[in-house]
Amino acid sequence: MGGPEQRRVLPGFRWTLTFTLLYLGAIVLIPLSALFFKTATLSWGEFTAAVASPRALASYRLTFGASLIGALVNVVFGSIVAWVLVRYRFPGRRVVDALVDLPFALPTAVSGIALCAVYSKNGWIGQYLEPLGIQAAFSRLGVTIALTFIGLPFVVRTLQPALLELEPELEEAAATLGASRFDTLRRVILPALLPALLTGFALAFARALGEYGSVIFISSNKPLETEISSLLIVTKLEQYDYAGATAIAVVLLAGSFAVLLCINLAQRWASSLQAARS
Amino acid sequence: MGRRTLGEPGWMRALLIALTLGFLGLFLLVPLAAVFAEALRKGFGAYMASFDDPAALAAIRLTLTAAAIAVPANVIFGLAASWAIARFEFRGKSLLITLIDLPFAVSPVIAGLVYVLLFGLQGWCGAWLAAHDLQVIFAVPGIVLATIFVTFPFVARELIPLMQEQGAEEELAALTLGASGWQVFRRVTLPKVRWALFYGVILCNARALGEFGAVSVVSGHIRGRTNTVPLHIEILYNEYNFVAAFAVASLLALLALVTIVAKALVEHAARRRGALA
Numbered sequence: 001m002g003g004p005e006q007r008r009v010l011p012g013f014r015w016t017l018t019f020t021l022l023y024l025g026a027i028v029l030i031p032l033s034a035l036f037f038k039t040a041t042l043s044w045g046e047f048t049a050a051v052a053s054p055r056a057l058a059s060y061r062l063t064f065g066a067s068l069i070g071a072l073v074n075v076v077f078g079s080i081v082a083w084v085l086v087r088y089r090f091p092g093r094r095v096v097d098a099l100v101d102l103p104f105a106l107p108t109a110v111s112g113i114a115l116c117a118v119y120s121k122n123g124w125i126g127q128y129l130e131p132l133g134i135q136a137a138f139s140r141l142g143v144t145i146a147l148t149f150i151g152l153p154f155v156v157r158t159l160q161p162a163l164l165e166l167e168p169e170l171e172e173a174a175a176t177l178g179a180s181r182f183d184t185l186r187r188v189i190l191p192a193l194l195p196a197l198l199t200g201f202a203l204a205f206a207r208a209l210g211e212y213g214s215v216i217f218i219s220s221n222k223p224l225e226t227e228i229s230s231l232l233i234v235t236k237l238e239q240y241d242y243a244g245a246t247a248i249a250v251v252l253l254a255g256s257f258a259v260l261l262c263i264n265l266a267q268r269w270a271s272s273l274q275a276a277r278s
Numbered sequence: 279m280g281r282r283t284l285g286e287p288g289w290m291r292a293l294l295i296a297l298t299l300g301f302l303g304l305f306l307l308v309p310l311a312a313v314f315a316e317a318l319r320k321g322f323g324a325y326m327a328s329f330d331d332p333a334a335l336a337a338i339r340l341t342l343t344a345a346a347i348a349v350p351a352n353v354i355f356g357l358a359a360s361w362a363i364a365r366f367e368f369r370g371k372s373l374l375i376t377l378i379d380l381p382f383a384v385s386p387v388i389a390g391l392v393y394v395l396l397f398g399l400q401g402w403c404g405a406w407l408a409a410h411d412l413q414v415i416f417a418v419p420g421i422v423l424a425t426i427f428v429t430f431p432f433v434a435r436e437l438i439p440l441m442q443e444q445g446a447e448e449e450l451a452a453l454t455l456g457a458s459g460w461q462v463f464r465r466v467t468l469p470k471v472r473w474a475l476f477y478g479v480i481l482c483n484a485r486a487l488g489e490f491g492a493v494s495v496v497s498g499h500i501r502g503r504t505n506t507v508p509l510h511i512e513i514l515y516n517e518y519n520f521v522a523a524f525a526v527a528s529l530l531a532l533l534a535l536v537t538i539v540a541k542a543l544v545e546h547a548a549r550r551r552g553a554l555a
Contacts, residue, residue, distance in 0.1 A: 009450060011459030016362040020374070023355045027426055028380055031392035034402060038395050077301050084298040088291055096299065098542040102306045105534035105541075107488025109508040110527040113515050114309035117316050117524075124308055149305065171285075181286060210385025213490035213508070217515065230387040234495060237391065242400055249388045256383050 035253070038246040050247035059229040059248075062140060064255065066228075067208035070147035071155075074204045075197060078155030085156070086163040104153045108213025115146055116218040138220035143228060146214040151204030158203060162196035195270045202263030206256045313531045316524035328525035336502045337510035337526075340418065344493075344506065345486040348425040352482055353475070356433030360471075361463070364441035365449070375438065381430040389427045390495025393420055416498030421506060424492040429485045433478035440474045440554065441467075473548035480544065484537040488530060 039047065050056065085097050103111065119126045119136035129136050136142055166189065174184040212230040219226045227235075229252050236245035286294070318325050328334065359378060363371060381389065395401050397414035407414060414420045448470070452462045468475075490508040497504045505513065507530060514523035548554035 009453060010365050010446060010462075012361055012463070013366045016358040017366075017368070020355065020359040020362050023358075024374075024377060027423070027430060029377070031396055031427070032380070032384070034392050034395040035388070080294060081298050081302065084294050087285070088295055090295055094542070096302060098538050099302055099306055101538050101541060102310060102534065105484050105488075105537040106310070107490060107508050107530045107534070109490045109511050110313060110488070110530050110534070111309065113511065113523060113527060114313045114316075114531075117312045118309050124312060125304070149309075152305070206383060210388065210491075212385065212387050212494075230385055230491065233387050233391060237394065237495060240400075242395065242398070245391060246395065249385075249391055252385055253383075253388055256385070260383055 035246055035249060038243065039250050042243050042247060046243065047247050050244040051251055055223050056232060056248055058224045059227050059232045060251065062143060062226065063209060063229040066140065066144040066147050067205050069144050070151050070208050071201050071205035073148050074151045074155040075201050078152055078200060079159060082156045082159035082163055086160055100156045101153050103150050108150065111149060111214040112146065112217035115149060115214065119145060119218060137218050140226055142218040143215055143226060146218050147208040147211055150211055150214055151208050154203035154207060155200035158200035159193065159196050162193055166192055191274065195267045198263050198266050198270060202259055206259050209252065209256050310531060313524055313527050316520060317528040320521050324521050325525050328522035333502045333505065334510060334526055337505045337507045340421065340505065341487055341507040344422050344425045345483055347422050348429050348486045349479060349483050351426055352429055352433050353479060356437050356478060359434045360437035360441045363438050365446050378434050379431050381427055386428055386489065386491030387495055389492040390424050393423055393496050415496050416500065416504060418504065420496035421493050421504060424496045425486050425489055428489050428492050429482045432482035432485065433475065436474040436478035437471055440471055444470055473544055473551065474554055477544050477548065477554060480537060480540050484534065487533060
């Protein structure tokens with residue numbers, strides 16, 4: 001693709017690239033750089049005071065903890081859902097497949113009030129949890145439920161193409177060599193799916209870290225207890241504490257970038273491992 | 279597809295299918311159904327009365343306006359970016375592709391925050407804007423900008439891989455036959471990427487109509503003026519006006535269902551033609 005003569009023949013390179021760079025700069029890069037310039041106006045003491053206050057630390061713990069649990073739950077259930085949708089044929093499969101996109105397509109505010117209605121103590125599901133002593137809405141569990149809800153499509157949609165590409169010959173070979181179905185799953189299928197699993201996990205995790213709309217309704221939003229970092233940013237903004245809001249935003253953003261970077265590295269490691277095996 | 283000779287035993291399949299249906303039903307369908315049930319709790323009359331509210335209508339108008347600007351803007355960007363990236367070689371290309379995806383890694387609240395830092399009263403351009411009597415934050419331009427930011431990559435990321443895969447042979451042939459650059463784009467490239475473009479537009483539009491966090495930060499929540507539909511839902515809900523909140527939410531839920539069906543149809547059509555990356 002793109003031989004040297006092609007560049008000369010096809011028109012429009014200069015202006016499409018110029019437009020792309022200008023638009024990207026104006027909409028994304030310059031605004032994001034404002035975040036770092038604003039942080040740079042803070043002294044080190046001011047920065048650490050904003051970033052490491054007990055309230056901020058509690059919000060990171062909840063945000064990262066609940067996102068992690070949500071992403072792990074999604075890896076387990078998302079794998080089952082993706083497996084069933086790719087491997088089995090049953091009536092209504094295409095409807096179920098389309099339904100997986102619901103958390104993505106449903107606006108987060110709608111998800112938020114719907115989840116709150118369902119999991120509150122007289123809600124359709126909450127009423128059965130209440131006698132068990134489980135308070136789902138307005139608790140940390142509620143935050144985790146919302147963050148699990150919004151992350152599900154990322155895991156399923158990443159796994160499906162990977163499952164489709166799995167060669168059945170490998171499984172047949174394993175079975176012929178006497179491996180049990182469980183052994184085949186553990187030694188053949190799981191390693192092949194590992195890169196996709198890691199990507200799906202990371203996407204769900206990163207999405208959950210920044211989530212706001214679906215959480216604020218089902219959470220009681222109490223500082224130190226059920227307040228997520230995104231909400232703390234909004235609260236600080238409403239108090240005109242722009243510097244404090246920005247400092248916490250930098251931490252949250254660094255967190256999402258670190259997750260995506262780690263997964264990029266892990267993915268490379270997994271695919272090199274796979275290449276070494278085959 | 280022939281019958282699989284190996285695999286899980288029948289009971290295992292049944293169990294996994296039941297688990298999938300149970301999980302998705304409980305986790306996804308029940309909340310969706312709850313939106314409609316709560317909206318209709320006091321009957322159809324109360325449901326319809328929720329829309330007889332100037333603030334709700336103003337919110338719908340603003341949401342549609344923001345999407346009507348954000349979606350075409352990101353379509354033009356997606357087409358330009360994919361033409362430059364997929365048809366030419368230049369240094370820094372993979373960095374450019376990574377940067378285009380960047381808005382997906384940024385929390386919506388932070389997306390709103392950066393525009394406040396730029397255009398707010400204390401912001402970089404705040405004094406200049408105030409001197410010229412222009413308002414971006416707590417006004418419609420800020421809402422449009424925040425919407426463009428959060429929907430930025432959707433079209434481009436569908437088009438770039440597809441156009442890279444398709445290559446430029448047909449475009450080059452058309453040029454040789456004497457077509458102008460614009461004709462090549464309209465008659466050759468556009469039809470080839472049509473399905474991926476639809477797909478990107480569907481996703482972009484869904485997000486634009488439903489965005490909450492980013493828009494919430496820049497809106498200022500002025501009823502009837504800077505409230506989008508999701509923000510209007512929040513206000514109604516916080517006022518304990520649950521029927522109206524869920525009634526307006528049911529509109530967005532219906533739109534989400536339309537989105538899901540449209541997405542599945544486009545996927546199906548495109549897969550048959552091999553026209554989706």
